[in-house]
Amino acid sequence: MPHRKTSVAAAALLGLSLLAACGSGDAPESAAAPEAGAEEVILANGMTPKEQIDARQAHLKNYGKAFKTISDQLKSSDPDMAAIQTAAANLVSESEGMDTWFPEGSGPDSGVKTDALPAIWENPGDFSQQVANFQTEAAQLSEATKTDDVDAIKVAFGETGKTCKSCHETYRADD
Template sequence: MTIRPTSFALAAFAGFALLAACGSGDAPAASVDAETAALPLSNGMTAAETIDARQTHLKAVGKAFKTISDGLKESEPDMAALQAAAASVPAETATMADWFPDGSGPASGVKTDALPVIWEARADFDSKMADFTAAAATLDTAAQAGDIPAITEAFKATGATCKACHQTYRADD
């Protein structure tokens, strides 16, 4: 039987990968080759596309939160601005459940602040996303009603759901 150098290299790579997987878990994730990084995840996008999309949506949510926060500090808040910002939060996060498919964490080789614990404690993470979604809907309802005290309370509650998730599941906070 003739062993081809390519077959040997693939076998050696597989062996090293297996050894790395059995390690202590303290080693940084190996870089992912371009072919692997280009494979579609369960949401139909690559890891890079998924991470870029979720970061884009979350930055938009952050911008909306800033608008609401700044508006609530005014003696005469711009209700139209508050309503538009509050409405944008559930709109931006409508597909949030699809933003964290397996393969879109740090092990993908793509820079992300999402911690691996998201995929290790998925039920808790999903519960926290559901809490945020419900709070965002309440915030939007309060804003559309034009009730500043209700908007203030709903904004605090929505922010608390963000914080609860970020404390455990996001780096760089």
């Protein structure tokens, strides 16, 4: 039993740190007001910068909810495996198309508040690799949840969180 308590405590600590790293969007909604003229710009995808950033933030907030669900369940003495599986599957489905969430013109230079750093557009190859890494780890986490092996899920959850944090270190402000 002492080993289980240590394992649960370690998972709780890991979960909180991952949640802090990945659980928030670009910026608070109240801070997303565009400066004059920002609404007049139409991106290549037909959206305004504000619409694109709002859509991006919605996806990222869904990530936060999924990470929180998994973290909370892994801290539980009797984790709800169905909730973990659903949250992990949501990470996978939310990450589809993630590489399209950051079109040219949807960064800080748009005049809309965003925590996305210019480095995203300055280093598109590396940013795309970071996105691909997250998608791979999220898929592996989802597969791990199908085993009902809590220890394997904790490992996969940690790896998924590391990819999220790694990207934030370079491409997101206010972390």
